């Protein structure tokens with residue numbers, strides 16, 4: 001870590017104190033998002049900014065404001081108790097985390113932006129940020145998801161880069177937020193495009209003894225791993241709900257991983273096989289299929305025979321937290337359908353068709369040589 005720190009400080013713009021002496025211009029971090037993972041990300045970063053001379057201590061966290069059943073505003077409660085009582089109850093974020101409900105104010109002094117909201121809100125957030133951020137800001141996306149536009153699919157890091165004109169790395173991994181919140185050991189992967197020094201700076205900002213981060217030069221591969229595993233997690237949850245057992249679930253995960261790799265490489269020929277062996281790849285697939293929210297809601301969907309919608313079950317089981325897998329399955333399906341690839345991706349295709357009620361949950365495990373659409377063939 002020491003060399004990265006030296007490089008970092010060597011690169012800093014020198015500012016002047018009031019008495020005319022030189023000092024290092026410290027970076028200011030704003031986290032855009034304050035859900036389950038957003039709050040944990042703020043906690044991780046806040047523990048590090050206190051120790052790194054090149055960062056201001058304060059970490060600003062933009063909160064999508066809501067009124068709690070007590071009648072209090074979530075932002076006020078976070079600032080009074082130092083806890084996100086709705087999305088991460090029982091965990092102190094660090095006294096240097098400041099919740100801010102005003103997006104413009106939250107970003108106005110930031111030189112470092114960490115994006116971590118459910119992916120469906122990012123287009124609107126980016127539109128609101130145009131012209132509001134400093135031009136030399138560095139950004140990272142922790143968001144697992146993609147958008148599909150008329151001109152084709154767009155990863156969230158590209159949406160951020162294109163709309164705001166800034167560089168954007170990604171951080172993905174086997175990162176169930178509640179486990180990292182209580183400081184259980186985890187790993188994560190930073191994906192970067194060209195600038196290794198910027199990637200090392202992100203590694204430095206996020207790494208703790210219990211959160212080990214490594215960087216790989218494959219931004220699309222890392223982001224697609226994080227995005228696509230949520231579709232496989234829906235399939236794993238369906239298998240759990242159908243009580244099919246561990247062998248079937250392992251088969252679903254293997255087929256899912258194969259489709260993740262094939263889809264990623266068709267989308268971006270630069271995607272590296274080695275990325276699938278990083279935390280963002282096979283490890284995230286395993287943890288999400290074992291213990292994630294997508295798995296949990298899909299299990300309930302299958303147990304109810306597909307009679308209660310994902311939206312209804314999400315609201316009931318997640319209490320305001322958001323699923324990414326159902327909308328990602330729809331987005332992936334749109335890409336596959338537009339390109340005539342549906343038959344090549346039976347698992348991704350089947351997951352979407354189950355989610356929208358076109359076929360029953362049991363279709364995830366129907367196998368037959370005579371049923372070309374089934375995923376277990």
Ligand SMILES: NC(=O)C1=CN([C@@H]2O[C@H](COP(=O)(O)OP(=O)(O)OC[C@H]3O[C@@H](n4cnc5c(N)ncnc54)[C@H](O)[C@@H]3O)[C@@H](O)[C@H]2O)C=CC1
Pocket residue numbers: 033034035036037038039063064065087116117118119121142143144145175176177178320321322323324
């Ligand atoms: N929770 C986890 O364990 C992990 C989540 N992620 C990813 O992080 C991203 C963010 O997820 P979480 O922090 O877990 O969020 P979450 O699902 O816990 O919470 C939902 C968030 O969305 C906000 N929200 C609701 N309506 C909104 C609107 N109209 N505009 C903007 N924000 C709105 C809520 O205030 C809340 O902060 C997702 O892409 C997820 O896949 C990645 C790794 C782990």
Ligand SMILES: O=C(CO)COP(=O)(O)O
Pocket residue numbers: 144173174175176177230233284287288291292293294295323324
């Ligand atoms: O991405 C995650 C773990 O790395 C969390 O997945 P879920 O959204 O399914 O909980």
